[in-house]
Amino acid sequence: MKLLVYSAKEFEIPFLNQANNNRHKITYLKDALDSETAIKAANFNAVSIFSGDDANGIVLEKLWDLGVKYIVIRSTGFNNIQIKPAYQLGFKIANAPNYSSHAIAEHATGLLLALNRKLILADKQVHQSNFLLDDLMGFNLHGKTVGIIGTGSIGSVMAKIMHGFGCKIIAHDLKPNIDLVELCNVKYTSFEEVCRQADIITLHIPLSYENHQLISEKQFSLMKKNVILINTSRGAIIEHKSLIQALEQQLIAGYGADVYEKEKGIFFRDHSKNGIKDGQLNRLLSFSNVLLTPHQGFVTVEALESIANITIQNLNEFEENKTCQNEIGYETLIL
Template sequence: MKNKPLATFSSIVPDLKDYLRGKMRGYKSTINEAPIDLKTLDPKTEILGCFVDSHVDKSVFDKLKKLKMIATFSTGYDHIDLKEAKRRGIPVCNVPTYGENTVAQHAMALMLALSRKLFQSVKRVKEGVYDYHGLRGFDLKGKTIGVIGTGHIGIHLIDMLDGFEANVVAYDAFPNKDLEKDHAFTYVSLDKLLKESDIISLHVPLFPTTYHMINDKALNKMKDGVHIINTARGGLIDPEAMVYALENGKVGGLAVDVLEEENYIAHPEKIDKKTTPEEIRASLMENIIIDHPNTIITPHNAFNSTEALKRIFDTSVENIKAFSAGEIQNDVTKPKKKK
């Protein structure tokens, strides 16, 4: 590609604008701090860079008549209409790995925070009450911890848990038996994991097959008082089922970094006539979850370390430069080549 394409980037934090601008030297780039806004989006954009807080649907494609490539600053890509991208022949290039240790650390932090009632402890002291009564936690040592998904993040968490002397079991739709040899865990069926785990941590993508995988049926199989961690995708958990499970004590603690309707949680003013009753109900249920005393909710922050963000930008710029050179890489609209 002789002429460098015009690139538009969204949701870029101010302190890393110069870093990205330096990486994109030689390109015409527009760098915005806010997520994609259809009203202000430059119709001349040829390369679109975005995080998961920007929804790239048909209306975005319709406005960007010159769009040639999308660089998503994430591993997941459920915020992009892949069918529309495929129909228009526009590659969507992701970041396969960038923060497996970063996200795993956040999951570990949430797990420790739940086990030692850290949020309640800090809150109590800041409110002027210096008293530990009612704040008893539990040890991770000897507990059975179920990890659903043994990709990069799941395996990093498993390695961290080894230091806590926990009994780790895992489920994966496509188990890699070689991983069992090098890491301290055992593959089990999903049913067995749900029934035997004291703590469950979710590390799978959001697909039709995983949507609301933590639902009434799954919750009923779990131990009473189970603790659940989710740093993957909000849609993995049925929020209505979770509200009832928290209320009746089936779930003793929930710590999540993602919500199914986090766009409406962050921006309730966006709820309008186009919002479906299902979306409104899910949003209401998630507000109840946020306010529940046995939950910890962080604002999709697990990826957010300086080092991880720089790795995201590094890979994304490599994707853009490869595309400009006629060599498309990390395109999720194409099936992966078998090794």
């Protein structure tokens, strides 16, 4: 099968080549998929896309007319694909679920620790020969209440990590994980109660129509003023206008994220020469109690290896007309 990989990053190419083992003919393209770059998929059977690619209805029609029949996603989320048009056209689509729950949960933990213990500020001060401790106070995680929104594969790992720190864990999920109740003494409660009770709130849910801007002005008003909010899911789960207002009004103590609601055209690129023109993002980055990383949670050796293996496995199963275990099925596609 001929595969065109959009948004190909240099560091992931060796992993994909190794997983492919010369079976499929792969072409790598640095450009993201959009209405202009879709034409580059001519003469390809399949395309592989990442979270920053735009597979809207118009793009999908172009890909289909060019002969593309398969889309393999190098991520768990697929909110950047208009699913119903894709199904109606006849595409077969598969994602890479559970590629490394530990990578994302550990990154969320790293954001929490760095933000709480002022590690970025401390490093900056020390490099400037300033060894004062006045602005570096944090708090112990031990004994604090951690609220986990979403206890799927990543949220479950996060619960176990926080349990290891000696935290009290409360959670909200439509399908409670009974194992976590037994292993980590997780208490399931309503979303509103998580907002009210938690000292730390960490998000581990996919972006969907139902939870778009799930956290906005109302939820920030419920939170403790010393709460730290961590988001390694998707940026649009949080309404950023309300987030900035909460930071300005000191309604929360800090925000750590690996995602942003308007990543397209900003993330995965170097803007160091000309800067960024997104005023909202610039304002967000102006807060000393905000720590933002460039969607790097998946960038571990283990995660990249897993993503590559799953992506090629999905392609193999499509080619062989086998049941693809990661195919996004009918129930999801018609939503």
